[in-house]
Amino acid sequence: MASLDIVSLSKTLGTHAILKSVSLNVPDGAFMTLVGPSGCGKSTLLKIISGLELQDDGDVRIDGMSVSHLHPKLRDIAMVFQSYALYPHMTVYENIAVPLVLRRLALMARMPLLGKLMPGTAAVRQKIDSDVRTTADMLELTQLLTRKPVQLSGGQRQRVALGRAMVRDPKIFLMDEPLSNLDAKLRVHMRAEIARLHKRLGATFVYVTHDQIEAMTMSTHVAVMMEGEILQVDSPQRIYAEPADIRVAEFIGSPKINVLPGRVREDGALAVPGFTIAGRTQLPTGSQASVGFRPEHITLAQKGVAAPSATIINLEHTGPEVFVHASLEGLGAPLTFKLEPHQAMHLASGDQVGLGLSLGHAHLFDAQGKRAPFMQPVSEVVAGEVRYG
Amino acid sequence: MSRSTPLRPKRWTFGRITRLLVLSAGAMIMLAPFIWGFSASLKPPAEIWSGSILLWPETFYGIENYTQALTRAPLWLFLINGVLVCIGILFFQVLFAVPCAYALSKTRFAGRTAIFAMVLIGLLIPIHVTAIPLYIAFANLGLLNTYTALIAPFAISVFGIFLFRQFFAAIPDELIAAARVDGFSEWTIVWRVVLPAAWPAVTAFAIFSVTSHWNDLFWPFIVIQSTELAPPPLGVLYFRRDESGVDFGPMMAATMIVTAPLVVAFLLAQRRFIDGITLSGLKG
Numbered sequence: 001m002a003s004l005d006i007v008s009l010s011k012t013l014g015t016h017a018i019l020k021s022v023s024l025n026v027p028d029g030a031f032m033t034l035v036g037p038s039g040c041g042k043s044t045l046l047k048i049i050s051g052l053e054l055q056d057d058g059d060v061r062i063d064g065m066s067v068s069h070l071h072p073k074l075r076d077i078a079m080v081f082q083s084y085a086l087y088p089h090m091t092v093y094e095n096i097a098v099p100l101v102l103r104r105l106a107l108m109a110r111m112p113l114l115g116k117l118m119p120g121t122a123a124v125r126q127k128i129d130s131d132v133r134t135t136a137d138m139l140e141l142t143q144l145l146t147r148k149p150v151q152l153s154g155g156q157r158q159r160v161a162l163g164r165a166m167v168r169d170p171k172i173f174l175m176d177e178p179l180s181n182l183d184a185k186l187r188v189h190m191r192a193e194i195a196r197l198h199k200r201l202g203a204t205f206v207y208v209t210h211d212q213i214e215a216m217t218m219s220t221h222v223a224v225m226m227e228g229e230i231l232q233v234d235s236p237q238r239i240y241a242e243p244a245d246i247r248v249a250e251f252i253g254s255p256k257i258n259v260l261p262g263r264v265r266e267d268g269a270l271a272v273p274g275f276t277i278a279g280r281t282q283l284p285t286g287s288q289a290s291v292g293f294r295p296e297h298i299t300l301a302q303k304g305v306a307a308p309s310a311t312i313i314n315l316e317h318t319g320p321e322v323f324v325h326a327s328l329e330g331l332g333a334p335l336t337f338k339l340e341p342h343q344a345m346h347l348a349s350g351d352q353v354g355l356g357l358s359l360g361h362a363h364l365f366d367a368q369g370k371r372a373p374f375m376q377p378v379s380e381v382v383a384g385e386v387r388y389g
Numbered sequence: 390m391s392r393s394t395p396l397r398p399k400r401w402t403f404g405r406i407t408r409l410l411v412l413s414a415g416a417m418i419m420l421a422p423f424i425w426g427f428s429a430s431l432k433p434p435a436e437i438w439s440g441s442i443l444l445w446p447e448t449f450y451g452i453e454n455y456t457q458a459l460t461r462a463p464l465w466l467f468l469i470n471g472v473l474v475c476i477g478i479l480f481f482q483v484l485f486a487v488p489c490a491y492a493l494s495k496t497r498f499a500g501r502t503a504i505f506a507m508v509l510i511g512l513l514i515p516i517h518v519t520a521i522p523l524y525i526a527f528a529n530l531g532l533l534n535t536y537t538a539l540i541a542p543f544a545i546s547v548f549g550i551f552l553f554r555q556f557f558a559a560i561p562d563e564l565i566a567a568a569r570v571d572g573f574s575e576w577t578i579v580w581r582v583v584l585p586a587a588w589p590a591v592t593a594f595a596i597f598s599v600t601s602h603w604n605d606l607f608w609p610f611i612v613i614q615s616t617e618l619a620p621p622p623l624g625v626l627y628f629r630r631d632e633s634g635v636d637f638g639p640m641m642a643a644t645m646i647v648t649a650p651l652v653v654a655f656l657l658a659q660r661r662f663i664d665g666i667t668l669s670g671l672k673g
């Protein structure tokens with residue numbers, strides 16, 4: 001029930017710039033996922049939003065109001081950590097109740113004996129009790145309320161951590177890789193559970209992960225971060241289909257996108273190792289550029305059609321699909337593409353095959369790695385102007 | 390902790406026998422004074438110096454010795470003094486060392502490394518070096534011969550700070566971060582989150598603190614003159630100042646009584662005691 005604005009946030013530790021003027025807008029009720037390789041500053045960004053770290057420069061705003069000067073307690077945000085960070089000496093019940101007790105009861109009322117004498121304490125305690133039980137119910141923790149964290153499984157601990165965050169109904173949830181300590185099966189389960197929770201609470205979530213499947217499946221928005229900068233913020237679909245930067249294209253998608261380095265020719269065509277992609281680009285003549293094809297956008301060329309030829313290095317059968325690794329002459333790294341099992345039936349390593357490139361899905365990037373459009377939709381020029389060899 | 394059950398009975402190999410012999414010899418050397426003391430506490434004066442090495446007295450004189458120990462000097466008072474001083478010292482040590490260790494391990498501030506270095510240097514300075522300046526200071530403040538003089542010099546334990554700091558360093562930062570977001574103040578984090586999580590360290594430290602101050606003779610000997618304030622080891626010495634010279638029977642009986650609380654405590658909490666010592670990686 002709140003929007004979050006991050007305005008040119010910078011953070012330097014020692015001589016190392018961890019965040020370089022990061023700006024991000026998280027609309028009310030969004031599920032914003034931050035993805036990026038290890039060490040790119042995701043946790044640091046989250047800590048600054050929560051107030052656990054101070055930024056060197058920039059501002060954090062909740063509903064348009066700056067909270068940069070506020071203590072974490074006063075920002076009305078909740079945080080879920082990778083290690084769950086449950087209080088080991090408290091029961092599940094106490095763990096969930098802690099944020100409420102600390103907020104709703106004055107210091108005096110919290111004292112074991114004195115508290116009983118304070119007027120109104122009993123009513124507050126009762127409200128806390130019912131809130132804790134409602135939350136526990138929602139997360140199916142009712143049976144476990146008297147246990148200590150050591151007596152819980154990883155998934156149960158994670159649910160307690162979620163409960164502790166949810167119980168006080170914060171405006172914004174921050175989650176730092178909450179699922180990365182779980183095994184694969186539980187992770188899939190909790191993924192769905194968190195997504196459901198988001199819908200149910202309608203709160204604003206900022207979720208950090210370096211697992212791109214989590215990012216793609218749970219979120220309404222994905223922000224890709226690298227080396228202290230946000231490269232692109234978009235819906236998961238657009239992040240995949242229209243990466244704004246070559247680093248985004250390479251980070252999102254598994255197996256990785258195939259990138260062919262090239263040079264822009266005088267006529268606007270792009271020369272890559274082994275062949276040329278005609279079709280005018282807006283890029284200056286002679287400049288470096290690269291073109292990317294996702295594995296599913298490369299297939300075998302039809303018989304009799306002139307096509308760039310590649311040598312198969314090996315085949316990976318995963319069941320529903322086959323990943324083919326092949327080397328293209330003049331290109332250092334092997335290409336990876338995806339075939340249906342029946343297409344790959346007669347293939348073996350060492351075979352020469354012709355590649356069918358789906359040019360309509362090609363991604364063009366300029367010398368700086370920024371996305372560049374083809375002048376005309378490439379698919380229209382496939383027939384006449386694309387020349388191979 | 391699970392005990393492993395051996396799959397087959399252990400063989401009496403040469404190595405094992407040697408090991409046992411060496412350990413037994415060591416144990417005997419450590420225990421001999423206690424055994425001798427206990428035996429002396431049961432003997433009449435004539436028998437103690439008779440040169441016989443019989444451990445059990447020919448005439449049982451235990452009742453006389455122990456009655457004398459309990460009546461001739463206010464032994465109960467010494468024990469109560471010991472308890473008060475040890476609790477007082479431990480209370481202040483924990484009160485000061487825990488927040489200090491928290492600051493040194495979980496917060497960032499200028500000069501943190503320098504302060505920690507000073508703590509480490511403090512570890513190297515024994516009480517004997519500071520005894521005389523402290524004595525003069527207490528004398529000038531008119532605090533000699535008081536409980537304050539017994540407790541105050543030990544209220545800040547660098548060893549405690551060091552031990553807790555090492556232990557707190559192992560507590561995940563995320564736990565502290567979670568506590569801050571949940572609304573704990575720094576002060577409540579120290580006592581409600583960090584301290585309970587570090588309970589084994591506190592137990593270990595308490596064991597070291599209590600044993601060393603219960604048994605301390607050096608400092609009480611310097612600052613205490615009146616009998617009513619003497620902690621146990623100093624109290625035991627009063628048996629020596631008798632006109633009849635040293636009266637070993639009652640003195641040994643008093644020593645046994647004074648040692649008993651620690652021995653009983655050890656037997657009751659043996660497991661914790663050993664865990665505590667292993668935990669801190671140190672031995673007395």
Ligand SMILES: Nc1ncnc2c1ncn2[C@@H]1O[C@H](COP(=O)(O)OP(=O)(O)OP(=O)(O)O)[C@@H](O)[C@H]1O
Nearest residue numbers: 013014016018037038039040041042043044045210
């Ligand atoms: N106290 C510190 N002093 C100096 N550098 C630090 C400190 N804490 C973190 N860093 C650096 O800041 C960078 C960002 O760290 P951060 O924890 O935000 O990364 P992350 O994106 O969360 O990575 P991961 O996915 O591994 O959790 C890293 O390069 C890290 O080495």
Ligand SMILES: [Mg+2]
Nearest residue numbers: 042043044176
């Ligand atoms: Mg991180």
